[in-house]
Amino acid sequence: MSSFILGVDLGTTSVKAVLLDAASRAVADGHSLPTVADLSDDGGIKAKEQHTGRIVDTLNRCMSHLPREKLQHVRSVGVTGQMHGIVFWKEKSGCDWSNGDVFTAGDASQLITWQDGRCSGDFLSSLPPPDSHIGTATGFGCATVFWYLKHRPEFLRDFTAAGTIQDYVVSMLCGLDGCVMTPQNAASWGFFNTSSNQWNENTLRSAGFPVHLLPRIAPSGGVAGKTRSVWHGVPAGTPVGAALGDFQCSVYSCMSARTDAVLNIGTSAQLTFAMPADFTPPGSPQPDSPVAYYPYFDSSFLAVAASLNGGNAVATFAEMLTAWMTELGAEQLGDSSLYEKLIHCALDQDAGDLQVTPTVLGERHAPLRLGRVTNISASGLSLGRVVRALCRGVLANVAAMMPGERLRAAGVTRIVGNGSALARNEVLRQEAARAFPQPVVYAQNADSAAGVAMVLCDRGI
Structure with missing residues (x-):
């Protein structure tokens, strides 16, 4: 055997x-x-x-x-x-x-x-x-x-x-x-x-x-x-x-070339690419920078935009809805069933002008940052539109931390997506393709x- x-x-x-x-x-x-x-x-x-x-x-x-x-x-x-x-x-x-x-x-x-x-x-x-x-x-x-x-x-x-x-x-x-x-x-x-x-x-x-x-x-x-x-x-x-x-380990499972960046969205979210072999990180912390440098293998480093707000932002929204339904005495759905329905109702929706900034957990480089919802109109508050805007906000937040232009300057030609939230949420995958100029592909058995x-x-x- x-x-x-x-x-x-x-x-x-x-x-x-x-x-x-x-x-x-x-x-x-x-x-x-x-x-x-x-x-x-x-x-x-x-x-x-x-x-x-x-x-x-x-x-x-x-x-x-x-x-x-x-x-x-x-x-x-x-x-x-x-x-x-x-x-x-x-x-x-x-x-x-x-x-x-x-x-x-x-x-x-x-x-x-x-x-x-x-x-x-x-x-x-x-x-x-x-x-x-x-x-x-x-x-x-x-x-x-x-x-x-x-x-x-x-x-x-x-x-x-x-x-x-x-x-x-x-x-x-x-x-x-x-x-x-x-x-x-x-x-x-x-x-x-x-x-x-x-x-x-x-x-x-x-x-x-x-x-x-x-x-x-x-x-x-x-x-x-x-x-x-x-x-x-x-x-x-x-x-x-x-x-x-x-x-x-997640990066190792799917980064097949140094020209790859890896987008991982699970509970949190990270976007990363490999630094040159001779890279030396700064001598002291850069607390206001959204990009950090994590040790990888053989004395090399990864440039990482590590957001505290990933799939947990969508899960927090689902928990809020569950709490509201409980207060109203409405019939409850199981966690997985509710999540699936939320994603389904957003698949064919557009966010319109609605904007959701989902930083409800703050960020390490901005710990006091809170989430917010803007451009609210009476006609733009369908559940599907809100979920779409929320998922768009998760990707927009990561892209703001590490813009596509920085990836291009580093020689990145494509983004490899993985993580449990991306695997489970088609709306997040659609928004990932929208958020970056580089093509987004998905690896098999990457975790x-x-x-x-x-x-x-x-x-x-």
């Missing part, structure tokens, strides 16, 4: 696992499930947390849907997931392997996600300046640690390790002491210098930061360890790659789970 590479993506709303045929680089099997892990009670601090145990349970259920006879021939495991967020755990007891070949979450905190809003602008401005070209924002791991250090220092004393959710899973699969993290995830935490590939330890230590929680750094595309036990049929001793960022498996395959792991 062929050998396979297992790729796992621990996303914001779902978990996906795929089996990549190592010989053909084709996806042979895969399964995805929603996590339903969001926690609602934030105590009024604008917290966004997810239940770590539910994420791990969803991963186990995804694995149980893959053919065991193929899992027994997995030669390596790649793990990716949502960036910026942080999980804390206790070494040696961070998970429980007593249930056969399934591990469950043990002494671990909830996941504080990239959407977390507890760090206000005033709080962030009180932190020491990072020695990095990437600034610090709410939802970044190091900023969250600083918040706990100020508001709940006793919480930090309960844990001995920390990482992203994908780092946690890698550590549990391999039985690692502490956490191993790649520059891709480290940069997403802040206070990490991508030129030296080192944490700003002196700066952090001087500010009282618990530096023992900082993960060890391993190369992006390298191995973190080996599976400590049989896992759903995957043999013990199987190499596990150090966890990668879901954005970089983060496939991308992380491709990384290991191409490196012979």
